[in-house]
Amino acid sequence: MNTELLRLYQSAQAESRLVIGLMSGTSLDGLDVALCRIRGAGTETEVDVLEFTTCDYDQTYRQAVREVFSLREVDLQQVTLLNAAIGRLHGEMVRDCLARWGYGPEQVDLIASHGQTIYHCPRSLHGLADQPNATLQIGDGDHIACTTGIITLSDFRQRHIAAGGEGAPLAVYGDYLMFHQPGENRILLNMGGIANFTFLAADGDPAKVFSTDVGPGNTLMDAYVQRHFAPMTYDKDSQLALAGKVNPTLLTELKENEFFSQPVPKTTGPELFNLDYLARAQQRSGTENISHQDVLATLNRFSADTIVAAIKDSGALDGPCRLLASGGGWHNTLLMDSIREQLPDVAVDSTASVGVDPDAKEAVLFAVLANECIAGGQSGFGNPARGIPDTSMGKISFPR
Numbered sequence: 001m002n003t004e005l006l007r008l009y010q011s012a013q014a015e016s017r018l019v020i021g022l023m024s025g026t027s028l029d030g031l032d033v034a035l036c037r038i039r040g041a042g043t044e045t046e047v048d049v050l051e052f053t054t055c056d057y058d059q060t061y062r063q064a065v066r067e068v069f070s071l072r073e074v075d076l077q078q079v080t081l082l083n084a085a086i087g088r089l090h091g092e093m094v095r096d097c098l099a100r101w102g103y104g105p106e107q108v109d110l111i112a113s114h115g116q117t118i119y120h121c122p123r124s125l126h127g128l129a130d131q132p133n134a135t136l137q138i139g140d141g142d143h144i145a146c147t148t149g150i151i152t153l154s155d156f157r158q159r160h161i162a163a164g165g166e167g168a169p170l171a172v173y174g175d176y177l178m179f180h181q182p183g184e185n186r187i188l189l190n191m192g193g194i195a196n197f198t199f200l201a202a203d204g205d206p207a208k209v210f211s212t213d214v215g216p217g218n219t220l221m222d223a224y225v226q227r228h229f230a231p232m233t234y235d236k237d238s239q240l241a242l243a244g245k246v247n248p249t250l251l252t253e254l255k256e257n258e259f260f261s262q263p264v265p266k267t268t269g270p271e272l273f274n275l276d277y278l279a280r281a282q283q284r285s286g287t288e289n290i291s292h293q294d295v296l297a298t299l300n301r302f303s304a305d306t307i308v309a310a311i312k313d314s315g316a317l318d319g320p321c322r323l324l325a326s327g328g329g330w331h332n333t334l335l336m337d338s339i340r341e342q343l344p345d346v347a348v349d350s351t352a353s354v355g356v357d358p359d360a361k362e363a364v365l366f367a368v369l370a371n372e373c374i375a376g377g378q379s380g381f382g383n384p385a386r387g388i389p390d391t392s393m394g395k396i397s398f399p400r
């Protein structure tokens with residue numbers, strides 16, 4: 001028997017597993033690395049996040065990925081080269097983290113790698129009625145496995161699509177297994193480049209769980225700051241937006257897109273919410289010459305308003321509710337203030353209040369998905385009627 005297969009079997013049978021979750025998101029800020037001790041599986045899953053860090057990407061990486069990111073026409077050779085190079089880079093980053101944290105690779109059962117999304121095109125975005133939902137993440141799992149010597153699960157989104165979903169959001173699985181609290185309606189709001197939320201009903205009924213992307217989180221603000229305030233990569237602590245004022249005419253125009261009237265669940269990405277989207281809205285509203293600070297104040301409010309509108313329209317607020325925020329948007333003070341202001345009756349906190357670092361949550365999610373794939377499946381979770389396929393996810397790469 002392949003000794004790696006035996007190793008995987010033993011991990012699956014073990015009382016607990018040491019799993020590294022990796023997330024490289026649409027903000028291209030860095031690789032999130034979460035070292036988790038996971039016990040059980042399904043609704044019995046217990047996760048301890050032992051270590052977490054973000055390994056920052058250098059400008060060379062960001063530039064190389066941006067040239068093939070969310071674009072219809074790219075250099076296919078660069079995509080091919082990056083698929084292997086990102087896998088090797090992520091493997092090296094894992095090795096560096098383990099050395100710094102005092103762990104040997106032989107102690108780790110699994111790596112769960114999201115990879116780097118370079119294109120996301122659900123049917124609602126590509127518009128080809130006879131074509132399926134589709135998405136592409138690069139950073140090949142075999143290169144991670146060979147670089148680290150650790151069994152690696154990757155490419156989770158393909159299985160989600162193959163099983164009938166749009167490939168996202170996947171947070172719903174981890175949110176349900178980790179954050180459900182009997183007696184409390186909860187909204188898990190993640191604000192990365194794109195904003196998405198999960199609703200968990202107080203009675204724990206899986207049929208009432210739903211999850212959806214809602215629109216831009218930080219991606220438009222980041223892109224604008226990178227274009228006009230380089231080498232800044234984002235509006236730290238909303239300083240630039242706070243120096244401007246919301247332009248109501250541009251704000252109204254930004255909200256004029258069919259995405260916002262599409263039924264949930266739905267997914268999106270920088271393929272839609274990008275600087276061309278902003279430029280068109282400015283042209284239509286005659287606001288091409290407002291200050292950069294006013295544009296950023298308006299983009300900040302655009303994210304806040306579309307997040308709040310989606311939450312209100314979903315019915316999630318029909319009863320008392322607690323909102324647990326995560327992702328980098330939690331650090332955007334103006335964004336969080338705008339959301340709180342519009343949801344006065346909702347307790348707004350971060351996932352830190354329930355023991356999970358808001359910056360670590362997405363990486364932890366992939367560790368949980370890998371755990372489900374290897375040790376779960378029986379009492380997992382899914383709700384096909386709400387676009388949540390009842391399926392395990394992840395391709396397995398053995399290091400030898």
Ligand SMILES: Nc1ncnc2c1ncn2[C@@H]1O[C@H](COP(=O)(O)OP(=O)(O)OP(=O)(O)O)[C@@H](O)[C@H]1O
Pocket residue numbers: 024025026027028029191192193194195218219222233234235236237238326327328329331332333362
């Ligand atoms: N102090 C801060 N002030 C304002 N914004 C911040 C701050 N810290 C982080 N951010 C925002 O959070 C972003 C990174 O968030 P995160 O890592 O959750 O995104 P991501 O995971 O790449 O996105 P996605 O989940 O869409 O893939 C930064 O690009 C920035 O816009």
Ligand SMILES: CC(=O)N[C@H]1[C@@H]2OC[C@@H](O2)[C@@H](O)[C@@H]1O[C@H](C)C(=O)O
Pocket residue numbers: 025026117120135167168169170171172192193194195196213267268269362
């Ligand atoms: C295709 C893709 O990478 N989508 C991301 C993106 O970033 C946030 C939002 O859009 C979410 O749908 C998803 O990631 C999170 C981890 C998810 O799948 O839940």
